[in-house]
Amino acid sequence: MISFELDGTAVEAASGETLWQVAQRRGIAIPHLCYAPQPGYRPDGNCRACMVEIAGERVLAPACLRRPTEGMKVSTQSDRAVFARRMVMELLVADQPPRAGAHDPDSEFWRWAERIDVTESRFPAARRWAPDTSHIAMSVNLDACIQCGLCVRACREVQVNDVIGMAYRNAAAKPVFDFDDPMGESTCVACGECVQACPTGALMPAALLDDAQQRIHYADRSVDSLCPYCGVGCQVTYHVKQDRILHVDGRDGPANRRRLCVKGRFGYDYVTHPHRLTVPLIRREGVPKRADDRVDPANPWTHFREASWEEALDRAGAGFARIRAAHGRGALAGFGSAKGSNEEAYLFQKLVRLGFGNNNVDHCTRLCHASSVAALMEGLNSGAVTAPFAAALDADVIFIIGANPSVNHPVAATFIKNAVKRGAKLIVADPRGQALSRLATHALRFTPGTDVALINALLHTIIAEGLYDRQYIEGYTEGFEALRERIAGFPPERMAEVCGVPAETLREVARLYATSRAAILFWGMGISQHVHGTDNARCLIALALITGQIGRTGTGLHPLRGQNNVQGASDAGLIPMVFPDYQPVDDPKVHAWFEAFWQAELDDRRGLTVVEIMRAVHAGTIRGMYVEGENPAMSDPDLNHARTALAELEHLVVQDLFLTETAFHADVVLPASAFAEKTGTFTNTDRRVQLARPVVPMPGDARQDWWIIQKIARRLGLEWNYAGPAEIFAEMAASMPALANITWERLEREGAVTYPVDAPDKPGNEIIFGSGFPTASGRARIVPADVAPPDELPDSDFDMVLSTGRVLEHWHTGSMTRRSVALDELEPEAIAFLAPRELARRGLHAGAMISVETRRGAIEIKIRADRDVAPNMIFIPFCYAEAAANLLTNPALDPVGKIPEFKFCAARIRPLASPLYHRS
Amino acid sequence: MLEQKGAEDFGDGSTADGVSQPTEFGFDAQSEAEIAEHIKKYPPGKQASAVLPLLYIVQGQMRRQTGSAWVPRVAMDAVAARLGMAPIRVYEVATFYLMFNTSPIGRHHLQICRTTPCWLRGSDAIEAACREVTGITGWHETSADGLFTLSEVECLGACVNAPVLQIDDDMYEDLDHDSTVRLLEAFRRGEKPKPGSVTGRLTSAPEGGPTTLTTLQNQGPPPEPAPPLPAE
Ligand code: SF4
Numbered sequence A: 001m002i003s004f005e006l007d008g009t010a011v012e013a014a015s016g017e018t019l020w021q022v023a024q025r026r027g028i029a030i031p032h033l034c035y036a037p038q039p040g041y042r043p044d045g046n047c048r049a050c051m052v053e054i055a056g057e058r059v060l061a062p063a064c065l066r067r068p069t070e071g072m073k074v075s076t077q078s079d080r081a082v083f084a085r086r087m088v089m090e091l092l093v094a095d096q097p098p099r100a101g102a103h104d105p106d107s108e109f110w111r112w113a114e115r116i117d118v119t120e121s122r123f124p125a126a127r128r129w130a131p132d133t134s135h136i137a138m139s140v141n142l143d144a145c146i147q148c149g150l151c152v153r154a155c156r157e158v159q160v161n162d163v164i165g166m167a168y169r170n171a172a173a174k175p176v177f178d179f180d181d182p183m184g185e186s187t188c189v190a191c192g193e194c195v196q197a198c199p200t201g202a203l204m205p206a207a208l209l210d211d212a213q214q215r216i217h218y219a220d221r222s223v224d225s226l227c228p229y230c231g232v233g234c235q236v237t238y239h240v241k242q243d244r245i246l247h248v249d250g251r252d253g254p255a256n257r258r259r260l261c262v263k264g265r266f267g268y269d270y271v272t273h274p275h276r277l278t279v280p281l282i283r284r285e286g287v288p289k290r291a292d293d294r295v296d297p298a299n300p301w302t303h304f305r306e307a308s309w310e311e312a313l314d315r316a317g318a319g320f321a322r323i324r325a326a327h328g329r330g331a332l333a334g335f336g337s338a339k340g341s342n343e344e345a346y347l348f349q350k351l352v353r354l355g356f357g358n359n360n361v362d363h364c365t366r367l368c369h370a371s372s373v374a375a376l377m378e379g380l381n382s383g384a385v386t387a388p389f390a391a392a393l394d395a396d397v398i399f400i401i402g403a404n405p406s407v408n409h410p411v412a413a414t415f416i417k418n419a420v421k422r423g424a425k426l427i428v429a430d431p432r433g434q435a436l437s438r439l440a441t442h443a444l445r446f447t448p449g450t451d452v453a454l455i456n457a458l459l460h461t462i463i464a465e466g467l468y469d470r471q472y473i474e475g476y477t478e479g480f481e482a483l484r485e486r487i488a489g490f491p492p493e494r495m496a497e498v499c500g501v502p503a504e505t506l507r508e509v510a511r512l513y514a515t516s517r518a519a520i521l522f523w524g525m526g527i528s529q530h531v532h533g534t535d536n537a538r539c540l541i542a543l544a545l546i547t548g549q550i551g552r553t554g555t556g557l558h559p560l561r562g563q564n565n566v567q568g569a570s571d572a573g574l575i576p577m578v579f580p581d582y583q584p585v586d587d588p589k590v591h592a593w594f595e596a597f598w599q600a601e602l603d604d605r606r607g608l609t610v611v612e613i614m615r616a617v618h619a620g621t622i623r624g625m626y627v628e629g630e631n632p633a634m635s636d637p638d639l640n641h642a643r644t645a646l647a648e649l650e651h652l653v654v655q656d657l658f659l660t661e662t663a664f665h666a667d668v669v670l671p672a673s674a675f676a677e678k679t680g681t682f683t684n685t686d687r688r689v690q691l692a693r694p695v696v697p698m699p700g701d702a703r704q705d706w707w708i709i710q711k712i713a714r715r716l717g718l719e720w721n722y723a724g725p726a727e728i729f730a731e732m733a734a735s736m737p738a739l740a741n742i743t744w745e746r747l748e749r750e751g752a753v754t755y756p757v758d759a760p761d762k763p764g765n766e767i768i769f770g771s772g773f774p775t776a777s778g779r780a781r782i783v784p785a786d787v788a789p790p791d792e793l794p795d796s797d798f799d800m801v802l803s804t805g806r807v808l809e810h811w812h813t814g815s816m817t818r819r820s821v822a823l824d825e826l827e828p829e830a831i832a833f834l835a836p837r838e839l840a841r842r843g844l845h846a847g848a849m850i851s852v853e854t855r856r857g858a859i860e861i862k863i864r865a866d867r868d869v870a871p872n873m874i875f876i877p878f879c880y881a882e883a884a885a886n887l888l889t890n891p892a893l894d895p896v897g898k899i900p901e902f903k904f905c906a907a908r909i910r911p912l913a914s915p916l917y918h919r920s
Numbered sequence B: 001m002l003e004q005k006g007a008e009d010f011g012d013g014s015t016a017d018g019v020s021q022p023t024e025f026g027f028d029a030q031s032e033a034e035i036a037e038h039i040k041k042y043p044p045g046k047q048a049s050a051v052l053p054l055l056y057i058v059q060g061q062m063r064r065q066t067g068s069a070w071v072p073r074v075a076m077d078a079v080a081a082r083l084g085m086a087p088i089r090v091y092e093v094a095t096f097y098l099m100f101n102t103s104p105i106g107r108h109h110l111q112i113c114r115t116t117p118c119w120l121r122g123s124d125a126i127e128a129a130c131r132e133v134t135g136i137t138g139w140h141e142t143s144a145d146g147l148f149t150l151s152e153v154e155c156l157g158a159c160v161n162a163p164v165l166q167i168d169d170d171m172y173e174d175l176d177h178d179s180t181v182r183l184l185e186a187f188r189r190g191e192k193p194k195p196g197s198v199t200g201r202l203t204s205a206p207e208g209g210p211t212t213l214t215t216l217q218n219q220g221p222p223p224e225p226a227p228p229l230p231a232e
């Protein structure tokens, strides 16, 4: 504590506190422009709007930067300080457009100007810059710029995108994008951090401005909620005007610290897209179901007719009841959603288990991290991360494998980049290069599908060189001896031949990871979406266990979860093998407990998984399905097969926002609630349970998902009468030990709570397994793995490797993001990424159309040249309905996790004579 | 797109648009050798400190290869990659310093010092002479024959021999209108007059020879001063 005098009063400052912060704490407002009192922003002291006088010092000092010392006497209100601050403001006002014509009359700048009563200037104005409206979502009007540099800090230090710089000098200095390019043509990834930081209105969301670049829109209310997209779970504030979302700000949530990415910030408008379903639909009599049929989402009337809720629900429920009666309880299945709330997921799985009478309930985790979860359950008996992604900030070494966080978890990536800037060493291992590779000390571009070889080489080195943590292994693990024996057969030299990374590099990486004080491991779909996905994850778990890089600050295992609630949906039991909280359906004790808890007879056999359900439909054993907020007709592998299955169904009920590709084949379509319309809890990749609140009303006759599920349940004879999400949450939490000490009231109060929690008044445990594991023996199990090839290798017919994934702007199957104006404008058409070298070799060029073919199908798609893709590889995002990558993918499954091999199949390309491009 | 392109009024030519930028750049052998020399001056991890020398090296290589000493954008990217910096950090440096031309210039870069000492000693006359000979009317413009680009710069640190004119990397001092005209004519003929004072003054010694330490013996003959420029 430092004692000093502030405006004549004795005060104390904590170490590190600035004068501005102490003053603020004591209710003394000091103007500030270039300083943003926000996490991640350091004071820069360049604008001089915050000057204060310090006794005995010749010049004034910037309060935002200066820290008090013992006995210092500071005056914030001396004539000299006040005069200086007013003069700074007057000089800045001189160059601004007048407030009446300002881009944002409500900016921080103008609010301070008004507050200190300096809104006019005696000085002549300098010539200023013209508007830059080249970006779809953001407007640049540098005539309002005061060169405070907040945007530079936002882009460089907070988000580490390094797009904005302060170029030129003196009075000509100005923030530029790249080499003074128009924003829309720069390398900007549209995270909007600079817009949120700018205090003047020089950088603004375009949605607030008219053509003359003046602000015409103001919110009439604001709602704190969450972002609907990825597993990072950013907290946001929605600003709403006349029941429409106007713009979005990042909130200071524990996961995002006010940061957002382009999807969270600009992808909110899909909820009001004209394609939204607003009435229940029933398939028209006599319209046949065909696998290749397409329905125009803007005009469903060719295939469907409007129905009342009563009729639609009766039809939906009666169809299930009929099939159950005629073909037994095994003939039905349900796909729930990782985009819905925990309460919806819980209710949905309960409906399948009680109403359908079986465990055939699954969701998209089967397509993303099922293998990771299988390996984690087997090894640690816990299916979640052991540390939040922000633990990277405390790590010395960050190892990312099979993940591309700057595209798929952009806000998590910013913390990783922050850590690297602070000196952490980064290892990136992925067949594809990525933005993070450029920050990496080791960027390993290994041969696709050789993950086990690569990681086994690391394990071999660590064991051979004695770099393992003997104490940790003895204290907390089992199975090390078996690993030691098996791993002898995987020396780096041999593995180098398999994975294409030199043996010496493998050794260096192994040493770096094993010997660092704290190392954290991140992985994604590149690990899990393989026929050996579970083995891949087992190897990574072994890596952390034998080096003791788990359970401490800055260490751990973090499979980056994809959808906003894939963690929660899995926790809540949208999995065929387990009841809520991963309790096995075939464990007699568990089974009995749930029968008593739900007071119903339950099936004690494991249900079928996503791809297995589709196969069972083909086989005729499953005849009816309920699909809530999922789109298997886009997300499943080998879509021709999946779509045929959907079309074969006797009874298909689809509950969604839009007429999805899956809904084309539906008998009943139920208009559901969008994220921004519902209350509920969502669990992010860090195990953080967070509360979302309704922002806008539902359109037309759309209904809450939990309401719809309950109505269908009642038609299947279940006497459900939940009043709403809070009540459902309470029941769910009672069945899930993991949610102990988390109540609805607590979530309403705190917004986010990370499980496990030890007591109602204690914060959650961010880093777990510091002293043992929740297994029977208390030890984690090390499971060795063998090198196995991908299911379908290239040959002379299909000579290339196809891998699928995502792009920054689009989400999952694109049903939401492609209906967001800004996102679809930024990434508007289907593209296949190929290496420039490969293109040259084949006489192709970027922008040309090709046909990509596999044994399962063909699509026509435009080429984009991308150096990050290895030669002989094709990378296609799976979000484009007009060129659905999953028509091509291989449905071969990982034997344990039952996840399809989306990351690898044999393909070939063929140039197309003329562009045959249809946008659906 | 911009009404005012920021830099124009300040004569550093750092305008990005309207410049036809090459699409490739690679360091040549001479540059590589120079780069190695500079990079090794800094401890590991601090290579970014070499950004200024590397930009000079680029500018020199461009002069050797194209006759125009400037730093194209691809070359800045190459510098960024070499030094492990984000490209924007190199752009910032290159646009801040007047010494780096971010658009092509003429064969010779005339940099007139117009700071107070040179101005008091007649830099206006030098400017006038430059404009007469080259026909250039603005700042950071290039003459029609592509030979000269004219810029104004701040104090070049040679005020003792004011007024001065820097041509490419060399200083010409003690100029007046006529000697400037003769100097530029010599450049136009493809000659390269010896840099330094054009009046024959020895470095910064007083006009008319030394006035102190005149009694020192055994110092050997003084170095040859630059010969005065021949009269027209
Ligand atoms: S654009 Fe805004 S944030 Fe950036 S320097 Fe100008 S005033 Fe500051």
Ligand code: SF4
Residues within 6 Å of the ligand: A154, A155, A159, A161, A162, A163, A164, A177, A187, A188, A189, A190, A191, A192, A193, A194, A195
């Ligand atoms: S939107 Fe994000 S990436 Fe783009 S310039 Fe602003 S801070 Fe940088």
Ligand code: FES
Residues within 6 Å of the ligand: A031, A032, A033, A034, A035, A044, A045, A046, A047, A048, A049, A050, A051, A062, A063, A064, A065
């Ligand atoms: S706010 Fe302190 S100098 Fe700008």
Ligand code: FES
Residues within 6 Å of the ligand: B113, B114, B115, B116, B117, B118, B119, B154, B155, B156, B157, B158, B159, B162, B163, B164
């Ligand atoms: S003023 Fe011209 S060199 Fe110093």
